[in-house]
Amino acid sequence: MTLGVREAKRAGTTGAGGGGPVDAAPDGLRASTRGRLVLRRFLRSRSAVFGLVTIAALYVLAFVGPLLAPWDHTQQDYSAFLRPPSTSHWFGTTQIGEDVFAQTMRGLQKSLTIGLLVGLLSTLVAAVVGAVAGYFGGWVDRVLMWLVDLLLVLPSFLVVAIASPAFRGHSWVLFALLLAAFGWMLTARIVRGMTLTLREREFVRAARFMGQPSWHIIARHILPNMASLLIIDATLNVGTAVLAETGLSYFGFGVQPPDVSLGTLIASGSRSALTFPWLFLFAGGFLTLAVLCVNLVGDGLRAAIDPSAARGTARVRGARRARRFLRRAGAA
Template sequence: MLEEIPVSNNGVPEPEIAQASKPVSRMRLVLSRLRSTPRFWVGVIGLGAVILWAAFGLIPNQWNYTDLDVYSMGSSPNSVHWFGTSDIGEDIYAQTIVGLRKSLVIGLLVGPIAAIIAGIVGAVAGYLGGWWDRTIIWFIDLLLVLPSLFLFILLSPIFKSLSWVALIFLLAGFGWMIMARVIRAQTMSLRERDFIKAARFMGVDTWTIIRRHVLPNVSSLLIIDATLGVGGAILSETTLSFFGFGIQAPDVSLGTLLASGQGAAVTRPWLFIFPAAILVFTVLSASLVGDALRDAVDPTSGVNRD
């Protein structure tokens, strides 16, 4: 005998009503918004293609970025040198890939590191309050008013003698302040919630509350900040290297390639166009992903542009 399914007054089976009224988790809602956002997929595909090309692009190429072809100096793109060569016979294709690798590593590390610093500092200031909050905010405001570019220039002689890894921590050290203020404001709201008060009344220590309850509730903001920070870090590194204050020879980055090719942008445009196009494409892809994430987490952050 078939089981009779209860039906509501409007003819809809009650199990379907219960399933339809079941609340959707925040993660599923964000993923649903991302799936219906074309610019997210454009950014993910573009950024993924750039990373794959940087990782495996040298395999089909017979030239290393340090090789010199004395028989083909300053040549235009051809079947042997796909992006052409420099004045001394360096393969621009190989140098572009190696420079892209360096810029990607810096960007993919600086963004998350700056987001982690912002999350910790902002959560501590917002949760502890009092003189902790006043001291941290004073320090953040001080860093915000300091001209970071001039500080980079002043510190560049010190970092020239160090590895390019030092540039990662320098860029991350000046890229967390704005998001830290946002996290502080969110934390000040969270600490008045019932679950935070309950944990405090149960004797849970401050650092455990911040780690288990505060940071997970602001993680979406930190993910967005880390994603958007990738493109910003790549641009910052390129700018510093372009002016001679970032990556130093014999290392190669997109900034050093643009600096060496700017003088020949008209007479030998392949020296400048290829690194510049890769830089624009990479930063645009990372920005599209971060922009889509921001709108998916907070639909009120901007109008729907799709």
């Protein structure tokens, strides 16, 4: 049989590497789960790993740094106003003698958490709502899209502003949740649209005929296939969330003095960015670094999930060619 011939041939090539499939089976444990494969591909990307390590390092720094520094973020050093960085004040001091290092670390704690939490949460909600609406259709779709439209027309800034006094004194994590709750609607609409086209693809139909429950199909086939969009959205959201928090804090909502966030630090330091650069530069630098690292991780993740990340395909050549031909033939 032909198969026999082919098998014999292959045995010749793979046999050298350690025998037949039975021997190879232990290797299969690692091979056949998608998560492991994605992880391996992710780890292969150096910039992505660098990003991930740096984010972790930033976190460690944000929480360990204040323990090592001699100053607290609320303390004022009356002997040092607006001093540049020195051995006693590593990042310098503010107009009223606050230690910029302690403040930056305190702000970093907040902003990192708010940024990552809001970025992930809003994208997650968008993905679930959009995919569910698109996949199930019918009244589920109508109800969810009605909700999306409603939230879109509500001025979110106003709602957060009105609601935030109620949260005063509570954890600012609640504030992050509130930000996330108003950041997912546009993406959900895009996700729904993509789901509508994915739903008709043959591999989704194949999974359905296999007996795969709908929730599994959404989680295993639909969402991974729009991972690029979701990851880009999440990375963008991280930056947006930090800035949104700044804006709200500026108007007196969100993080309030004496507590600080990177946003409030940047807002207050930007006025003297050129004259007393340390007030602005450290907070701004950390924010840039954090967002950059999130982007690197996002890029690496995208490439790990998307097998054709670096490839291009040209499938519609025939049509283009025909049009070109007719155009040229007609032009003469």
